[in-house]
Amino acid sequence: MSRPPLQALLGFIAAARAGNLTRAAESMHLTVSALSHQIRTIEERLDRRLFVRGARGVKLTEHGQALYDRIAPHLEAIELALAPRRVRRDDALAVTLMPSFASSWLVPRLPRFLSAHPQLEISLQSNIDPVDFSRETAIDAGIRFGPGKWPGVEAVHLFDDWMTPTASPALIERLGRPTLATLSQFPLLGAPGGRWSEWFAKFGGKPPERFVAIFDDSENLHRAAAEGMGIVLGRVTLARPLVEAGHLVELFDERLKTEFAHYLVYPSRSRDHRGLARFRDWLLEEAATYAASDAMTPRRGGAPKKAPAKTRKAASVKRTRAVR
Template structure:
């Protein structure tokens, strides 16, 4: 068997990590067709199927996983060895972030940055996968939601987040509006414990013994609320566009501070990237404005007499 070309192995490793041929092709500066051709050629050379392809992306087969485990460290070592000889372009900035944060917060604001800095090209890599900046040296920085400490990375605090019960207008019309005390009688999305326990402890009421459904990511949780499955304890940064569009309603003025906050993170190698410096300055201004608007909402809520949601509710009925 002839030796597989290095570029084919690089494309294979990139596709395996991203689980998406479009993103992998972009990172390799290829078309999706060219990358698919490389992978098919590699599969033919090895006589093994490396990926299972579906509408959602690509997943490694058992043979593909075995090849990845053996090859990826060597591809990474080559990439790291070549890195000092590659010129960094200060006018091209690659940012990784969660798809939900990209669509709900960054993208609506991004035209202002591009208008102020037309010379900078922004590449957004929307992925839920954790990025290894030491290996993925084509990525300059990331926007992350977390505790604020990531080993080997500089973390710049942007703003805190808040959570509050949100419901679809249709479900609200059908069930009526709960009070803080009766909220636990309504269909809730989540799981026993966690932030719901913190909510009931701080604002009163009794948590239900059974929740309608639980989800392991915020985007799916908020989508379930939009579809009328139940009331979600939604993160306001992500639900605000849905509320403004009339797809969700925030039930109370009360807010519970989220466990984590939003940060800009980057490795030491990106410290002097001029494009990142400009993006960081702009991002901090946008974050400050957003945080100020959130503080105004909280201030208005705390200034209201009594507790919000105290009007009598219609008898709550469980969603079927």
């Protein structure tokens, strides 16, 4: 048998991590065509299909996941061995997170953590792109909204989220307050992959023929609603600060559970980081209190029973597939 196609395996790993051939090709300074050829080389060698290609990128098949699970740990070990060494500091913690989550949830609570751990220096890096811990060795952990399955990382469930129609007081004053039956007659704001159709299917009413505007960024989507542009099917966690400030109003008691949840994620090299351990424990306590609060307890729509506020969630640790 000929030698293993090592360069092609590197391309396969890059595509699996990115979930997108264009981003993977750019990271390897290749054309998409060249990367696709490398992946086909492995597929032909194994006589197995490794990826399913879709509109939003690529996903590993069962055979592709099995190959990734066998190869990725060895590649990560090589990358770590060759990476420039930095002095490990347990009193310094670098965390990447979505800008919207930072401003709406973490930053308002962070003073409590820093007050309890004044010796710990925390660096927050806002980023919407997937994080590759094997390459970004200066990052210790991340907070992401997603399925809880990412390659080569441990994922600790923090809390679920909910969606509900939300509008500005100015829009309500101008157009009146909608009912479930009349909601679609009001200006609605959309998002790629939005879930308005599921809302109407669950709670009644007819979906609109068009949206007044569509946004691909959650923070701008909620801000547009606060400016009175239209009604957003808002995520409670992102909308809450605007609701508390009086810029938005939740229109109904009904809520739709989000497809994804909030997770703390980190690579195996961060397991023994004492600063991260303190941050993780604090996050779980804050998340449990928040999940049990009135703000996160829907009164209708199949909501779970309210948990005791002081109950600490057990860490749900998983290994798996692509961090967003």
